[in-house]
Amino acid sequence: MSDAVLLLAHGTPNTLGEMAEYLDKVTGGRAVPAEVVEELQHRYALIGLRETAGAEPPPLTKWTLAQGQLLGRLFFDNGLKTKVYVAMRNWHPYIADVVAQMRQDGVTRFRAICLAPQNSRTSVGLYRKATLAAAEGMEVEFVAGWAEHPLLIEAFAEKLRTVWKVACDELGKRVPVLFTAHSVPTRTVTGDAPDPYPIEAKRTAALVAECMKAAGLGEQDWRFAFQSQGVSGGPWIGPTVEETLGVLREEGHRGVVIQPVGFLCDHVEILYDIDIAFRQIADEMGLKLWRAESLNDSPLLTRALAELALGPYTAGVEVAPISARV
Incomplete structure (x- = not known):
């Protein structure tokens, strides 16, 4: 040891x-x-x-x-x-x-x-x-x-179960879940040696969704997006949260639960990007936004x-x- x-x-x-x-x-x-x-x-x-x-x-x-x-x-x-x-x-x-x-x-x-x-x-x-x-x-x-650590997956699922039930009860139907992770520059994941990050981020989300099946979350009930794209340095990977919120609204949804699975605690990408900026965007679209608590x-x-x-x-x-x- x-x-x-x-x-x-x-x-x-x-x-x-x-x-x-x-x-x-x-x-x-x-x-x-x-x-x-x-x-x-x-x-x-x-x-x-x-x-x-x-x-x-x-x-x-x-x-x-x-x-x-x-x-x-x-x-x-x-x-x-x-x-x-x-x-x-x-x-x-x-x-x-x-x-x-x-x-x-x-x-x-x-x-x-x-x-x-x-x-x-x-x-x-x-x-x-x-x-x-x-x-x-x-x-x-x-x-x-x-x-893919099992306890990490269960920790995220534990936080998600509580808020997803609240959201579904309030709207009287299953509310879509949007899993997120921090975006990275596109150049990072292209080239001769592709970066494993986007694959691993989506894998974490898929495992949490799998863990949520017993609570009623179906395959069509969740999406994945990259958040907090940089303001300089060329293109960053997507889809973005903003784009995905628009798609959900076009599909007729009235709410969304966001769970960032690339972060382990509260900080500016959660407390500002999600709780303030994305919530304002969702409100302007007519979507109610909930967020799963951070693991902290x-x-x-x-x-x-x-x-x-x-x-x-x-x-x-x-x-x-x-x-x-x-």
């Missing part, structure tokens, strides 16, 4: 004034137009980010740290000494800084788990590169993707992370439950 587990997340600024510096990290130093910085400051302000740091960190940081704490507590409760660390690629605490702390703590080998279940060169690949660079000389096992501190998610941490793990292969290992 590894000495430690490192959970990796995207990172988010703590204040509005840090937005330009944050975006510089995200883009790898490519210039970001001032209007884009201002628009993102506006969006983050709408979900609670302020000019000065508040008593509580922004949602992504808050929930990622909580996921690390819950995993550590699960290990402790089961008599395991494996320590859990959390690091961000684009903001504090940076991967390099956390790995340096791990060295000081005497960690010589660890398992890194990216809190983005679907593997992509634009996300997981960059986390892996940063982690291996920081951990030179240490033994690292990197979990590159876990889009889901016990099922914690158990999934524990199984990934205890290895050995190969993408697509279920790991023995924690109860069978302690």
Whole structure:
């Protein structure tokens, strides 16, 4: 077993004034137009980010740290000494800084788990590169993707069941479910070495839908779309959520339940893109929009992370439950 587990997340600024510096990290130093910085400051302000740091960190940081704490507590409760660390690629605490702390703590080998279940060169690949660079000389096992993990699927289904029943009861009929994941540039998934991301994202959605069959969700009751396309850098993959909402309205639907399956906790792509922007678009179309709660501190998610941490793990292969290992 590894000495430690490192959970990796995207990172988010703590204040509005840090937005330009944050975006510089995200883009790898490519210039970001001032209007884009201002628009993102506006969006983050709408979900609670302020000019000065508040008593509580922004949602992504808050929930990622909580996921690390819950995993550590699960290990402790089961008599395991494996320590859990959390690091961000684009903001504090940076991967390099956390790995340096791990060295000081005497960690010589660890398992890194990216809190983005679907593997992509634009996300997981960059986390892996940063982690291996920081951990030179240490033994690292990197979990590159876990889009089909049974506990992840059940965690999403658990959140979806509740809101889907509410929506169906309110409208008196089965309401379509729209699964989403973050879009990526089209160039990422084309070429000689296609990226697995869109396939894995759709596979996660299909497995959640399969899990929902017992609740009454049929094959025709769900769709998939990519959300949060970038504002620059060429075309991004679709279909978009906006396009799909229009199709659903044309088909005569009066409501939709959105469940983002590419995200594990609340952050701007959920709290703004879905809860504010998509809800406004849906309202203008005459659609009522519901959203499944994010996994955040889901016990099922914690158990999934524990199984990934205890290895050995190969993408697509279920790991023995924690109860069978302690």
